[in-house]
Amino acid sequence: MQNTLKVKNPAHVVIHTLLIIGGIFMLFPFVWMIATSFKGDDEILTTSKKIVLLPDVVRPDFLNSQEDRDRIERRAERQRLWEKEQEKPAAERDRKVRAPFNWYDNYVYAWKAQPFYRFFLNTLFVTITVTAVSLFFASLAAYAFAFFNFPFKDLAFMLMLGTMMLPQQALLIPNYIFLSKLGWINTYFALIVPWLASAYSVFFLRQFFMQLPKDLFEAATIDGCTRFQFYYKIVLPLSKPPMVTLGIFSFLANWNSFVWPLIVTNDTSLRVIQVGLSYFSSEAGTRWGPLMAASTMTILPLVIMYFLAQKQFVESQATTGMKE
Amino acid sequence: MANKRNKDWSAYLYLMPVIVILVIFHVLPIFYSLAVSFYEWDLIGSPEFVGASNYLRLADDPMFYKSLWNTVYYALISVPLSILFAMLIAMLLNNPISAIGLYRTVYFIPVITSINAVAIVWNFIYHPDFGLLNKILDIFSINPQTWLQDPFWAMPCIIFMSVWKGLGYNVIIFLAGLQNIPKHLYEAARIDGANRWQQFRHITWPLLSPTTFFVFTISTIGSFQVFSQVYMMTPRGGPLKSTMVIVYYLYRKAFEQFEFGYALAIAFVLFMIIFACTLFNKLYLEKKVHYT
Numbered sequence: 001m002q003n004t005l006k007v008k009n010p011a012h013v014v015i016h017t018l019l020i021i022g023g024i025f026m027l028f029p030f031v032w033m034i035a036t037s038f039k040g041d042d043e044i045l046t047t048s049k050k051i052v053l054l055p056d057v058v059r060p061d062f063l064n065s066q067e068d069r070d071r072i073e074r075r076a077e078r079q080r081l082w083e084k085e086q087e088k089p090a091a092e093r094d095r096k097v098r099a100p101f102n103w104y105d106n107y108v109y110a111w112k113a114q115p116f117y118r119f120f121l122n123t124l125f126v127t128i129t130v131t132a133v134s135l136f137f138a139s140l141a142a143y144a145f146a147f148f149n150f151p152f153k154d155l156a157f158m159l160m161l162g163t164m165m166l167p168q169q170a171l172l173i174p175n176y177i178f179l180s181k182l183g184w185i186n187t188y189f190a191l192i193v194p195w196l197a198s199a200y201s202v203f204f205l206r207q208f209f210m211q212l213p214k215d216l217f218e219a220a221t222i223d224g225c226t227r228f229q230f231y232y233k234i235v236l237p238l239s240k241p242p243m244v245t246l247g248i249f250s251f252l253a254n255w256n257s258f259v260w261p262l263i264v265t266n267d268t269s270l271r272v273i274q275v276g277l278s279y280f281s282s283e284a285g286t287r288w289g290p291l292m293a294a295s296t297m298t299i300l301p302l303v304i305m306y307f308l309a310q311k312q313f314v315e316s317q318a319t320t321g322m323k324e
Numbered sequence: 325m326a327n328k329r330n331k332d333w334s335a336y337l338y339l340m341p342v343i344v345i346l347v348i349f350h351v352l353p354i355f356y357s358l359a360v361s362f363y364e365w366d367l368i369g370s371p372e373f374v375g376a377s378n379y380l381r382l383a384d385d386p387m388f389y390k391s392l393w394n395t396v397y398y399a400l401i402s403v404p405l406s407i408l409f410a411m412l413i414a415m416l417l418n419n420p421i422s423a424i425g426l427y428r429t430v431y432f433i434p435v436i437t438s439i440n441a442v443a444i445v446w447n448f449i450y451h452p453d454f455g456l457l458n459k460i461l462d463i464f465s466i467n468p469q470t471w472l473q474d475p476f477w478a479m480p481c482i483i484f485m486s487v488w489k490g491l492g493y494n495v496i497i498f499l500a501g502l503q504n505i506p507k508h509l510y511e512a513a514r515i516d517g518a519n520r521w522q523q524f525r526h527i528t529w530p531l532l533s534p535t536t537f538f539v540f541t542i543s544t545i546g547s548f549q550v551f552s553q554v555y556m557m558t559p560r561g562g563p564l565k566s567t568m569v570i571v572y573y574l575y576r577k578a579f580e581q582f583e584f585g586y587a588l589a590i591a592f593v594l595f596m597i598i599f600a601c602t603l604f605n606k607l608y609l610e611k612k613v614h615y616t
Contacts, residue, residue, distance in 0.1 A: 141342040150335035174353030197345035256438040295441040
């Protein structure tokens with residue numbers, strides 16, 4: 001009922017049209033990326049001016065131009081040659097006859113060209129560790145700021161906020177020098193330890209903790225509840241929504257982190273996914289198919305996580321808002 | 325009671341992990357880098373005190389001025405463009421239309437994806453021979469360009485891609501700002517016969533100005549720190565160094581040429597520029613912000 005009413009509003013038709021045009025513009029690079037990741041070099045490296053989105057393997061025949069048909073024919077020819085060659089004993093095969101293109105070849109190429117499985121494991125390990133530990137540390141600090149009175153409290157709080165205003169780049173070099181003195185360059189420590197404290201997270205959680213009733217704290221302390229018990233039995237369970245929101249932010253930021261790992265590691269076995277991707281990009285040069293496949297592989301886990309977490313995310317925002 | 329608790333140092337047990345890490349990795353490095361910027365140091369040999377000569381050299385370095393200008397160019401175009409489009413989209417989304425959640429998700433996707441992966445995708449889109457952009461232009465009979473290899477176009481290409489990438493974030497912030505504007509103001513304005521432009525000019529624009537100020541400040545700071553997309557899309561500073569930005573120059577000096585003292589002098593000047601911009605925003609622009 002409501003929907004039909006809305007469509008009748010002519011202004012909304014204009015709004016939808018504009019938003020859809022914008023939306024296509026936002027998404028099309030990703031569509032193009034995924035489509036290209038399933039194309040062979042003969043499809044990609046064509047100087048034809050025609051825009052062909054769908055890869056050969058899924059395009060229905062009636063959409064094919066003469067050029068497309070010729071190319072598909074050449075591929076089929078290659079396939080026949082290849083199969084004929086395979087019938088011969090291994091020693092007699094002509095090495096010049098290459099295997100024809102399969103739709104998943106770009107992914108196989110990218111996956112083998114660099115140890116991407118290793119990059120994924122490294123990234124997962126670093127991201128999960130940093131997210132979990134930094135949330136724990138931040139919640140402890142936020143708890144102290146929200147519930148305790150202690151000497152130099154305001155000063156400590158202002159100093160902490162001050163660190164948020166410093167540009168990252170100014171920290172890059174001194175931290176690099178310091179870590180190299182510690183002998184931490186090319187270790188997981190370098191990737192993890194400096195990021196275990198986040199002033200932003202402390203600030204964010206403190207704002208939430210401030211809304212929890214103070215009387216609860218007083219009452220619990222009188223009943224013999226220690227401060228730490230109050231923290232993990234009452235405060236933590238109550239703060240699931242802001243923790244989820246922060247967790248998502250932290251996960252995204254760490255998964256996508258690039259400059260820091262680029263500088264503090266150069267060992268392949270420690271490489272994280274973003275650095276691996278940049279190395280692969282300078283190595284693969286103009287092999288656009290495998291490059292698009294590698295990009296798709298790095299983007300996909302995040303997009304999937306984003307969609308899965310969306311509900312949680314929206315809910316968490318809703319509950320945080322309701323607290324007033 | 326309050327006095328007793330005021331002597332309570334044990335709270336620092338809870339603060340310790342955060343404070344220790346912040347001090348070691350975020351506070352001390354600032355002082356350390358200021359100190360090292362007065363030395364000449366390749367990290368291997370022993371540092372040699374050179375006084376202000378890194379800064380004097382910087383004042384005479386044409387590549388520094390070029391990188392500074394390129395960064396300002398990037399900021400001057402990308403910040404207003406991003407604000408304009410984000411505000412527009414946010415105002416479209418701030419209507420009682422269906423599928424709002426879907427639109428929000430779609431516009432936010434470039435934000436969550438990594439800058440490296442999308443830089444690779446845009447490299448391909450901008451490719452002179454096989455890229456999508458030239459194919460699209462061909463439909464309108466516009467001559468193909470070499471885009472990222474062209475000294476004139478390289479920076480606009482990077483700006484365009486960066487605006488696309490960061491738009492969704494600003495949209496969400498503007499949307500939150502718009503939703504704080506009381507609806508009855510618009511109703512009153514309509515009754516008084518105000519048209520859409522007048523409503524925007526006299527209600528939306530002034531009441532949204534705290535949000536605009538926030539987005540402007542954050543975007544300006546961010547645009548002075550642009551690095552990853554430049555590194556990924558135009559290696560070695562682009563054609564005729566047309567995309568050499570400050571942070572890339574700093575990175576190059578430190579981690580490719582190992583002139584750490586000089587690189588830190590650059591970092592400090594960058595810090596001062598960002599600080600001055602933020603201060604200018606705060607002192608001058610914020611006077612025009614309408615806080616309710």
